[in-house]
Amino acid sequence: MMLADNEVLQHIRTLLAQNRRGMTTREIGERLCIHRNSVAKYMDLLRAQGEVEIAHFGNTRVFFPARRLPVSALLNLSSDLVCMVDESEQLLSANPKFHDFFGLDGRDVSGKSISEIHAGAGGTTPLSDLFGGLITGDEVVRDLTLNKEAQGSPAYPCYLRARGIPTVFDDGTPGTTILIEDLTAERNYLKNLEFLVRTSADLADMGDEVDIYQYIAEQVYVLQPGSIVSIGSIDTEKKVLTVRGVAGSPEDLELLTRIFGPGQVGMQFPFEQEPLAMINLMKKTLLETPNLSSLFFNHIPGGVLSRFAEEFSFGTGFAIGCACRGGLYGDVAIFLKKAHALRNSDVIEAFIAQAAVALQRRHMREKLREKSERQE
Incomplete structure (x- = not known):
């Protein structure tokens, strides 16, 4: 483009800046002493560069400086x-x-x-x-x-x-x-809602022959992949937790077997020496427990825990009780690796609340069966 053209363009920019109500090609041509057809070509160039806007009033085109931010x-x-x-x-x-x-x-x-x-x-x-x-x-x-x-x-x-x-x-x-x-938050909200609807139906329709504890552990793992999830039943009278289910990746489950042995389900951990355990588990919220030993109620030897922490790269843990109507029917523990954050905490808590209701109902059915068998 010739220097003269650049000068004309700059004069047009200045004119439009001074006349914010807009100018026609005829008015611009008269002020700059150039033909209106030439003005039209310059205006087309400024429009292509996004520097001017145009409004039509009948057959007349009026140009304005572009109202734009940097x-x-x-x-x-x-x-x-x-x-x-x-x-x-x-x-x-x-x-x-x-x-x-x-x-x-x-x-x-x-x-x-x-x-x-x-x-x-x-x-x-x-x-x-x-x-x-x-x-x-x-x-x-x-x-x-x-x-x-x-x-x-x-x-x-x-x-x-x-x-x-x-x-x-x-x-x-x-x-x-x-x-x-x-759209991740929106999609995750819908996905989590579908998860809760599905698991609620699963728990409601679940027969007593189904391992409900393993189901709960596996569903928590779905919400927190990369972790290890364990769930235990609670004997509130004897104050003993019995491991009922474990979920994790195949590699992490193999690690548990190598360190703790093949009989993890069925392991028992008395907690009569932990006066706050029952109180904390009744809160129905995920409580962070960075002390690995406390997740086992301090019953696992330190050397075994150190080996697990190193090989699993343990970062922190969370625990939540399966509490319903004043009763405590289970304890879920989530073991996270270093640099892993707890995700979907609200959904996990909502799911555990659903699971607690199902565990309470199963507990009541078992009590009724035991009573019926004693009467026979």
């Missing part, structure tokens, strides 16, 4: 994840939420091809695999699923809705603005 402001104000990519698929800019979500903090990725940028520190998925279908020159909406890792925890799915919007940047070059909405 790109940096748009990026920072958006509640979505936002990035801008040029036509050669190089990342031009992205907002802090985008950097946080994809684990790009502290990494200088501007100007790099999205095929060279991987999601997450040490991640294996290049952004081009996620965004390739969004950079088409047309507006596109796609639902994406990304398995996201966080500090050594098991990968968990994130559900995203991405929109690719063709964009003309300030220098007139084409590209794409990608807006990403994180």
